[in-house]
Amino acid sequence: MDWGGWAEEEVPPPTDADAPPVFDDPTDDVHPWELTPAEQRIYDAGFITGYELQSTAHTNEVAHLNHEADRLYRAAFDHRNCQCWKQHGT
Numbered sequence: 764m765d766w767g768g769w770a771e772e773e774v775p776p777p778t779d780a781d782a783p784p785v786f787d788d789p790t791d792d793v794h795p796w797e798l799t800p801a802e803q804r805i806y807d808a809g810f811i812t813g814y815e816l817q818s819t820a821h822t823n824e825v826a827h828l829n830h831e832a833d834r835l836y837r838a839a840f841d842h843r844n845c846q847c848w849k850q851h852g853t
Contacts, residue, residue, distance in 0.1 A: 798806060
């Protein structure tokens with residue numbers, strides 16, 4: 764089989780001209796919100812409370828939702844036990 768010698772051609776390494784165009788940094792327009800010490804304590808307490816609730820109270824609910832999502836995915840897309848899949852192997 765004749766490949767035309769293309770695989771033997773030397774390809775030059777990429778240069779700066781090959782790089783994609785530079786985009787503006789979107790964080791240039793971001794201005795952080797300065798909190799007072801009292802506001803920071805309230806924010807931190809709310810964050811910690813929300814994190815603790817998510818990690819403890821909703822663990823069973825999240826596990827159930829993950830299980831249900833996996834079950835629905837298998838029912839919709841996993842055809843390994845389906846007749847249509849078994850026909851491909853024969």
